[in-house]
Every structure is written in structure tokens, then in C-alpha cells.
Amino acid sequence: MRRIFRSVLLAPGLPPASVLLLCLCLSLSAGAARAATAALPFRVGPPASWVKPLPIPPDSGPTPAGEEETSVSRLLMEEQVRVSGHSREHYLHSARKVLSPQGIDPVTDIQIRFDPTYQKLTVHGIWRIREGHREDLFQPAEARVIQQETELQNRLYNGTLSVVPFLRDVRVGDTVEVAYTIEGANPVFGGRFSDVVPVGQPFPVGHFAYRLLWPEGRSLYVRDFAAPGLSRSEAILGAEREIILERHHVPAVRSEDNVPGWQPVYPWVQLSEYKDWNDVARWASALFQVPTRSKAVEQEVRRLATEPTPEARFLAALRFVQDEVRYLGIEMGPNSHQPHPPEEVLQRRFGDCKDKSLLLVALLKGLGIDAQPALVNTDLTQLLDGWRPTANAFDHAIVHATVAGRELWVDPTSTLERGGLDSYAPPPYGRALIVAPGTTALSVIPAPTLTEPSVFVDETYVAANRDGPATFDVVTTRTGRSANSMRRMLAGTSLSEVSRYYLNYYAKKDAKISVAKPMTVDDDTAKNVLVVHEHYRIEDFWSSDARRNFSAHTFHEYLSEPSYSRRAFPLEVEHPVFARHRITLKSGEPLHDGADHDVVDGPAFHFEADTRADGKTLVLDYRYRSTADAVPPERIAEYVKAVRATVDQRGYYIRLGSRTSRRGAPPPPSGEAVALLLGVIATCLVLWFVIAQGGPAELWRKGRAWGRRRAFARKFDADHQGDSAWSAIPITGPQELLSTLNRLRCACGATSEAPQDSLRHEAVVLGERHLTLVQWQCPTCARARRAYFEDKGSRAA
Structure with a gap:
């Protein structure tokens, strides 16, 4: 600036007034620039003297095989x-x-x-x-x-x-x-x-x-x-x-799909x-101190105290915090980890997990129930056993309580949970640090167990004759966590919209399907049992050659092959899961009697398929139960083989008036000694195989059942992941969304990377589920494509 003034003052031929005016303009411009910079919430300058910046290495170092970068x-x-x-x-x-x-x-x-x-x-x-x-x-x-x-x-x-x-x-x-x-x-x-x-x-x-x-x-x-x-x-x-x-x-x-947290x-x-x-516990205890009860907290405690039993009072307090204090967090500065006072949360009627946990603890203590906040990590679970103790290990807060001698772990952010304490399942966080000065170690949150199916899909087809329409009724019974999840979805999505989605799902198989009666829901909140009833009418139920395929589509989300089968990391399996799918066909024509029972045991699941045909009724009964939360890398091939083995079991086909059988190979040409010898050998092998299988009748029965299942194959499976909002691809952040997007195969067979400027993102809200719909154009064949993603990233505490 001094050089500029000096140049101006020494410039020949400029009158003094012009010089003064130009200097004034330059001064105002420099002052405005300094003021604009000073108004910024950051400063510009060199690093402190203690910093020792490293030089940039040349881009010529050895590159491991397969590590070449392209962009x-x-x-x-x-x-x-x-x-x-x-x-x-x-x-x-x-x-x-x-x-x-x-x-x-x-x-x-x-x-x-x-x-x-x-x-x-x-x-x-x-x-x-x-x-x-x-x-x-x-x-x-x-x-x-x-x-x-x-x-x-x-x-x-x-x-x-x-x-x-x-x-x-x-x-x-x-x-x-x-x-x-x-x-x-x-x-x-x-x-x-x-x-x-x-x-x-x-x-x-x-x-x-x-x-x-x-x-x-x-x-x-x-x-x-x-x-x-x-x-x-x-x-x-x-x-x-x-x-x-x-x-x-x-x-x-290199990342892989579905790696456990x-x-x-x-x-x-x-x-x-x-x-x-x-x-760490003593540090957290200072943040989660329950203050002296305020007037608002005292008033709420008196209202809850009117419940007749400790269990009823506990559930009333839990339901109040879960359902009437909405989830919204203001986490600026210290409130990233320190909860707001319960009185403030009551007045606002909103708070994050810390706020809601401390409020619930304050209410429970006022009711004479022993309770403490607890810190958890929603992803790491048992990995915390190997961590050095640190306050940064946790991303969520829940509550630990003792009611009538029973230890309970509850999540105050989970809305619309119903049922009594006998059926209450602890949240799946594995490890927790109870916030109390005397805590010396992490506590184990017991994993929930399922003794009965939490999802039971019961489908009934009634086809009086092969040329007329059929009725199709579906009764889906959900209990426990599955009922809670469905209840939350129904609270945020109209029943008509859910019915529309279900109708279009079935229309992928039966184009001439229509709603016979409106969908209804029976919700027993005392037992936490939610039942959805659907009623349809299907024209052209039987194909032109009187065939019909059936699918246990409920299990598609549990029995799908991983994107990476040669893995360095375990494959996560949803656990615990116990699901049942039953299909009943009531035909107007006789069906061939018989019964089959098939079992597939994989490294992380147990699958059963029962087939019973009696007179004019066919019953297909399938059950799936998870047995572990992950498959180790060395057993992935075994897992994929077991999943593929269930594909035939999950489907079945019927053909009216036909006793389906497998045909053998054509007879060998006559006149050739070698061919005749080979034919004799083959005949001997076939006879041995028939005898080993229990005789012709038993072999025919097994072959008929196998043929029916095989005919189904994968053709009628449910949506692939990402095809709809209901089968959204789980991700943990935007980076994983893009990497997953680039691996999705187009119908043309290409998996090439979509240009960033061609991607269109749209937020989709289904109840409490927040999804992202991505639409783009395949750069290879120009086909319009779309995929749904659901962010499963960790919630901040």
C-alpha cells in the first residue's frame, strides 16, 4: 500500500486535488477489505512456531499391485x-x-x-x-x-x-x-x-x-x-x-458390504x-446429575404415581418420555455430551437421547424406582471390550432401571413401544456404561431371544375352478420389536398408502389383482401384537396350462447373497430373527397327496420347509431362524451355498391334472458296441441309484417335489435391495452411498460409475424412516435408474 501511495504522489502531471481524491478512494477500498476480513469467523495466518510441516512427497513412490488411482x-x-x-x-x-x-x-x-x-x-x-x-x-x-x-x-x-x-x-x-x-x-x-x-x-x-x-x-x-x-x-x-x-x-x-459394526x-x-x-463414569456422573425436582417435574411425578403398580408406573413414565417428548437435539458446545435440565426438556417437550434419558431417570427416581442413565455405542457393541477407556466411546444414551427386582434396559428415544415388561426386549447395543460414580466396568446388555416367530405371514388362496377368479387373503402377525416397527410406520404413513404399496407389490406377479376389501389393522397394545389383514381378488389365477407358482417372499431380505463372497471381514446377519411364512391353496380340483420336509442349516441360520397336500388343499409352511449375528470370512462359501440351497425350497409350483415327473436321457443308438456297453453301465448305475433312494416310488416322490421347487427358482423372488423404499439399501454415510451406487448392476450388465452431475437426490420419509431416493442415467445404455438408501449411521449422544 505504501508503494501505491508513493507511485501516486510521484506521478507527473496529476493535479493535487486528483491525487487527494485517488488516495481517499484507495484508503476506503483497503479499509473495506480489512473490515470484511475482520468480520469473518476465522483468521488467516501462518502456523504456530511449534508446527513442523512436512514436505509433499513426490508422486513417484512404489504403488502396490491393484492400488493404482485413476482420479x-x-x-x-x-x-x-x-x-x-x-x-x-x-x-x-x-x-x-x-x-x-x-x-x-x-x-x-x-x-x-x-x-x-x-x-x-x-x-x-x-x-x-x-x-x-x-x-x-x-x-x-x-x-x-x-x-x-x-x-x-x-x-x-x-x-x-x-x-x-x-x-x-x-x-x-x-x-x-x-x-x-x-x-x-x-x-x-x-x-x-x-x-x-x-x-x-x-x-x-x-x-x-x-x-x-x-x-x-x-x-x-x-x-x-x-x-x-x-x-x-x-x-x-x-x-x-x-x-x-x-x-x-x-x-x-477395500470396503465390503454388511460388515458388523x-x-x-x-x-x-x-x-x-x-x-x-x-x-469415565465419574466424568459422566457430573454431567448427568439429577437436579432437585422442579414444580413441573413434581407435577408429572404426581400424575404418574396414580398408576396402581410399580410396573404400571414405570411403563407410564417410559411411554410419556418416548411418545410425548419428541426427539430433537440442540447439541451446541457442551451440550454435545451434557443433557439439558429435565425441567427445560419438559417445558420444550423435545430433547435428544441424553435429554430424554435424564428426564426419564428423574421421573423414575421421583416414583421411587431405581434408575440410572447409561452410555452405549449403537455400532461397536462388544468391540468396546478391547478399547482403552474414553469418554468418546459412546454415541447414544439409554436408561438402566430395576423394577420389582427385574433389571431393565430401555431406550427413551424408541417411540410407540407397547406390551408389558414380561415381553420387553432390551435394545441391541451389547455393552453399556452405567452413569454412576461407583461404576468400574462396562455392563453387558443381554441379547434378546425369540422363542416364537415375531413375523408370521399367512397367505390363503381359494381357487374354485381353473377358469374363474381366485380370492387371496393375507394375515400378517407381528410381535415384539417387529410390531413396534410396524406401528411406527403406520403412525407416519396412511393405511391407504400402505395398501397401495402392497397391492403394487403383488401386481408384479399377478397383473390382474385388485383389492376385494380394504386393509384393516388389529393392534393389541397390551400384548404388543399387531395384525394386518389384506383381501384381494385375482383374475387369471391359473396360467394357460393350469400352472401356478408360489413364493415364500418373506425370507428374501434374510436369505440374500452378499455382494462380496471373497471377503476379508465377517458378513453381518440380522439377529435375532424368527420368521414364518405359510401358504395355503384351496383348489376346486383334486391335488396329489404327499408330504415333504426339508431342512437347510447354514453358518448363521436354520431354515425349514414343510409341504403337505391332502385332497384339494396344499399347505406350504416355511420357517427361518437366525443363529448368529455374523458369518466369519472362512465360512462365507459355506453360507452362500446354504443360501442357494434354500432358493429351490422357498418356491413351489402346481399343475392341475398332472403328475409331474422327470424324464431320463434318450436311449443310446443301436448297432454300436461301445454305445451299448455304456448303456448297460448307465442302466446299472441308474438301478443302483433308484435302490439307494428307497425304490422307484420314493424316488418319484422326491423328484416330483424337487421339480416343483426348481421350477420356481428365483423367478418370483421379492424385490432386489434398493428397488423400493421397503427394501432400501442400508448405508452409514454419503461416501458409502456413492460407493454402493457404483456397484449396482444395470439391466444392460454395466456397473460403470454414474457422473456426479447426473445424480438426483430426493428425501423420502416413511414414518420414522428417513430414506434417500437416487435417480440417474446409466452411462452405458442411457437407461433411467433409481435406488433407495437408508442411512443407518450412528446417532450422536
């Missing part, structure tokens, strides 16, 4: 952390090179997130490196600061800000380097430090480094979780201990200052 090369991922007292400084530095036009968007899509309530952001620069020339592209005045609520779909508001720069002129071959520092730590932790360092990613990295400056003499516990090739060094720098973790030429960790996929290192779980 982006991650050259450097660096983190440096300094802990001093209660303060924390976190320096992040990265460099990515654009390898193709498809890599420009992910490289330039930069969002720097921070919480302004306790963090300060300093942007050091965003540089473009082209042909050896390094230029800072970051323009503070052009950057946008937005409050992008990343957990809005979960009804959580945390107030996090995102700095979004807009980079100009980035091309293929450029390297984009980003560096910034975030200073500050959430005061809710009271200065206690813990961190998780991912040392592996779903993509290769040239150089990864993590550097920690830690006060000498202050305890720190480190645990390594499967990090091959990780080097660790320590040194004393004055009053600080320097810990450096490094990996060079880091290979990608308790199975670590990416290698990582855990750092924690907490000594044991009692240390």
Missing part, C-alpha cells in the same frame, strides 16, 4: 496436535493431485468445519502447485461460511460452521495443498484428552503422519488396532513429549488420558 492421488495426510493444560491445537495439512477430469471435483470440494462456541480456526493457505510453481489460491473474502447441519436428518443441531472456499483454475496435473489449525477443546471434557487416529483409509496414501506434543509427566495410554507398517517414535523436547506415528505408501483398505475395518490408534472406566 486423485493422495500424496500427504498430516496431523499435528499440541496439548497444554486444558487447551488443544490441531494442525491439519494435506496434498492431493488431480489425475483426471473426474478428480477435479473431489479435490476442490473443500469444507473446513469447526465449532465457533469453543474453537478458533486459522487458515494458513490453500495452494495450487503446477509445474513446480506454488500459488496461494485462498481468497478469504470470497470464501463462504455456512452453518451446514450435517446431522439434520437425525434431527440434531450442533451449530458447526463450514468454511467453503471456491478455487479457480484447477486442472488435471495440479496438486492442491491445504493447511489450517483449529484451536480449542470442548469444555465438557474438563481438559481430558482422547483421540482416535485412523492410519488406514479406503484409498492409498503416499505419506501419513501424526505428531503429538504431550506434557511430560502427564499420563497417556496408547493402543494400536491392527496397523501394519506403522512406525512410532518418541522424544523429549523440553517439558513436552513428542510422539510421532508414520506410514509410507499406505495401501487402501463390532468388526474394525480400518487400522487405527487410540490415545486416551482416562485411566479406567471408573474415570
Whole structure:
């Protein structure tokens, strides 16, 4: 600026008035720029003196076989952390090179997130490196600061800000380097430090480094979780201990579908200052203190106390918090982990899991019922057994209570749960930390058991004659968790809409199906039994050659093959599941008598199929029960084989007036001695096989049953995953959505990556389910495609 003024003042021929006017304009412009920069919630400057930035490695290191990148090369991922007292400084530095036009968007899509309530952001620069020339592209005045609520779909508001720069002129071959520092730590932790360092990613990295400056003499516990090739060094720098973790030429960790949450996929290192779980429990106890009862809480306690028994009072309090206090979280600053006071939650009539748990505990204690909040992780479950104790291990809060000598685990965020305590199933979180000063270890939440089917689909077809219409009645009985889930869906979706969906589902098989009577629902809330009744009429029930196929479609979601059958990680199986599907055909013409019983035992399930034909009635009765929550990688082939073995069992076909049999091979040509000899041998083998199978009658019976099931095959199976909202593909975040999307096979056989600009996203809400409908065009055949996804990501506590 001084050089500009000097040039203006020395410019020949300018009158003094013009010089003064020009200087005034320049001063106002510079002042406005400074004011605009000062108004930003971040500052721009160099890193602190303690930071030792690493150089960007050349993009010429050895690449493991199969690790070639096509769009982006991650050259450097660096983190440096300094802990001093209660303060924390976190320096992040990265460099990515654009390898193709498809890599420009992910490289330039930069969002720097921070919480302004306790963090300060300093942007050091965003540089473009082209042909050896390094230029800072970051323009503070052009950057946008937005409050992008990343957990809005979960009804959580945390107030996090995102700095979004807009980079100009980035091309293929450029390297984009980003560096910034975030200073500050959430005061809710009271200065206690813990961190998780991912040392592996779903993509290769040239150089990864993590550097920690830690006060000498202050305890720190480190645990390594499967990090091959990780080097660790320590040194004393004055009053600080320097810990450096490094990996060079880091290979990608390739993801697989349906990996259990308790199975670590990416290698990582855990750092924690907490000594044991009692240390964490005492920290949490200070946050979840039940205050002296306020007038509003006291009034609610008096209302609940009118219930006649402790069990009734407990259920009334639980139902009130679940159903009348809606789920909505304001989690800014310390309230990311500290609940709001129960009186405030009562007045608002909303809260997150922490708020609702503390409110329920306050009400139960007022009713004389022993209760405590409990912290859980909705995904990791038993993996927490191997963790170092830390306050960051949990993402959800529930309640532990003792009612009439019975231990109970309840989730205050689960709405419309019904039934008594005898049938109450604990939530499937596996491990919990009871929030009490005396807690010394994690508690085991018992896994629920199913002694009876929780889903029973009973279909009855009545076909009086082969040329007339048939009636089709479906009675679906749900109990326990399945009834709760259906009740929530019906609370948010009209019965007519549900009926419309079901009708269209059956219309995929019978185009001439219509509703005979409106759908009805019987809900026994005392026993938590919900029954849905459907009534249809089907024209052209029998095909032109009097055939009919039947399908146990209920089990498709449980008995599907994984996308990856050669796996490094276990395959998650929904557990516990006990389902039954019965199909009854009442025909106007005689059916061939007989009975079959088939069993398939897989590594994680037990499947039974019963077939009974008597006079004019055919009954197909199927049962599926899960026996484990996962299949280990070494048993995947066995699991896939067992799933395929159930395909024939899950379908059946009937042909009126025919005794279906399998035909043998044609007789050999005469006149050839060799052919005749082979024929004799084959005949002997056939006779031996017939005798081994129990004789001709038994072989005919088995062959007829096999043929009927085989004819069904996969043709009439239910929807493939993603085809409809009811079979939405479960994901844990946007990154998994895109990776899954690129693996979906089009009808043309292609699985090529869809251009990002062709994707259309639409939010779909079904009751409490929040789905995403993605529509795009196949880049190979231009076919219009669509898929439903359901985000199963962890809820914040």
C-alpha cells in the first residue's frame, strides 16, 4: 500500500486535488477489505512456531499391485496436535493431485468445519502447485461460511460452521495443498484428552503422519488396532513429549458390504488420558446429575404415581418420555455430551437421547424406582471390550432401571413401544456404561431371544375352478420389536398408502389383482401384537396350462447373497430373527397327496420347509431362524451355498391334472458296441441309484417335489435391495452411498460409475424412516435408474 501511495504522489502531471481524491478512494477500498476480513469467523495466518510441516512427497513412490488411482492421488495426510493444560491445537495439512477430469471435483470440494462456541480456526493457505510453481489460491473474502447441519436428518443441531472456499483454475496435473489449525477443546471434557487416529483409509496414501506434543509427566495410554507398517517414535523436547506415528505408501483398505459394526475395518490408534472406566463414569456422573425436582417435574411425578403398580408406573413414565417428548437435539458446545435440565426438556417437550434419558431417570427416581442413565455405542457393541477407556466411546444414551427386582434396559428415544415388561426386549447395543460414580466396568446388555416367530405371514388362496377368479387373503402377525416397527410406520404413513404399496407389490406377479376389501389393522397394545389383514381378488389365477407358482417372499431380505463372497471381514446377519411364512391353496380340483420336509442349516441360520397336500388343499409352511449375528470370512462359501440351497425350497409350483415327473436321457443308438456297453453301465448305475433312494416310488416322490421347487427358482423372488423404499439399501454415510451406487448392476450388465452431475437426490420419509431416493442415467445404455438408501449411521449422544 505504501508503494501505491508513493507511485501516486510521484506521478507527473496529476493535479493535487486528483491525487487527494485517488488516495481517499484507495484508503476506503483497503479499509473495506480489512473490515470484511475482520468480520469473518476465522483468521488467516501462518502456523504456530511449534508446527513442523512436512514436505509433499513426490508422486513417484512404489504403488502396490491393484492400488493404482485413476482420479486423485493422495500424496500427504498430516496431523499435528499440541496439548497444554486444558487447551488443544490441531494442525491439519494435506496434498492431493488431480489425475483426471473426474478428480477435479473431489479435490476442490473443500469444507473446513469447526465449532465457533469453543474453537478458533486459522487458515494458513490453500495452494495450487503446477509445474513446480506454488500459488496461494485462498481468497478469504470470497470464501463462504455456512452453518451446514450435517446431522439434520437425525434431527440434531450442533451449530458447526463450514468454511467453503471456491478455487479457480484447477486442472488435471495440479496438486492442491491445504493447511489450517483449529484451536480449542470442548469444555465438557474438563481438559481430558482422547483421540482416535485412523492410519488406514479406503484409498492409498503416499505419506501419513501424526505428531503429538504431550506434557511430560502427564499420563497417556496408547493402543494400536491392527496397523501394519506403522512406525512410532518418541522424544523429549523440553517439558513436552513428542510422539510421532508414520506410514509410507499406505495401501487402501477395500470396503465390503454388511460388515458388523463390532468388526474394525480400518487400522487405527487410540490415545486416551482416562485411566479406567471408573474415570469415565465419574466424568459422566457430573454431567448427568439429577437436579432437585422442579414444580413441573413434581407435577408429572404426581400424575404418574396414580398408576396402581410399580410396573404400571414405570411403563407410564417410559411411554410419556418416548411418545410425548419428541426427539430433537440442540447439541451446541457442551451440550454435545451434557443433557439439558429435565425441567427445560419438559417445558420444550423435545430433547435428544441424553435429554430424554435424564428426564426419564428423574421421573423414575421421583416414583421411587431405581434408575440410572447409561452410555452405549449403537455400532461397536462388544468391540468396546478391547478399547482403552474414553469418554468418546459412546454415541447414544439409554436408561438402566430395576423394577420389582427385574433389571431393565430401555431406550427413551424408541417411540410407540407397547406390551408389558414380561415381553420387553432390551435394545441391541451389547455393552453399556452405567452413569454412576461407583461404576468400574462396562455392563453387558443381554441379547434378546425369540422363542416364537415375531413375523408370521399367512397367505390363503381359494381357487374354485381353473377358469374363474381366485380370492387371496393375507394375515400378517407381528410381535415384539417387529410390531413396534410396524406401528411406527403406520403412525407416519396412511393405511391407504400402505395398501397401495402392497397391492403394487403383488401386481408384479399377478397383473390382474385388485383389492376385494380394504386393509384393516388389529393392534393389541397390551400384548404388543399387531395384525394386518389384506383381501384381494385375482383374475387369471391359473396360467394357460393350469400352472401356478408360489413364493415364500418373506425370507428374501434374510436369505440374500452378499455382494462380496471373497471377503476379508465377517458378513453381518440380522439377529435375532424368527420368521414364518405359510401358504395355503384351496383348489376346486383334486391335488396329489404327499408330504415333504426339508431342512437347510447354514453358518448363521436354520431354515425349514414343510409341504403337505391332502385332497384339494396344499399347505406350504416355511420357517427361518437366525443363529448368529455374523458369518466369519472362512465360512462365507459355506453360507452362500446354504443360501442357494434354500432358493429351490422357498418356491413351489402346481399343475392341475398332472403328475409331474422327470424324464431320463434318450436311449443310446443301436448297432454300436461301445454305445451299448455304456448303456448297460448307465442302466446299472441308474438301478443302483433308484435302490439307494428307497425304490422307484420314493424316488418319484422326491423328484416330483424337487421339480416343483426348481421350477420356481428365483423367478418370483421379492424385490432386489434398493428397488423400493421397503427394501432400501442400508448405508452409514454419503461416501458409502456413492460407493454402493457404483456397484449396482444395470439391466444392460454395466456397473460403470454414474457422473456426479447426473445424480438426483430426493428425501423420502416413511414414518420414522428417513430414506434417500437416487435417480440417474446409466452411462452405458442411457437407461433411467433409481435406488433407495437408508442411512443407518450412528446417532450422536
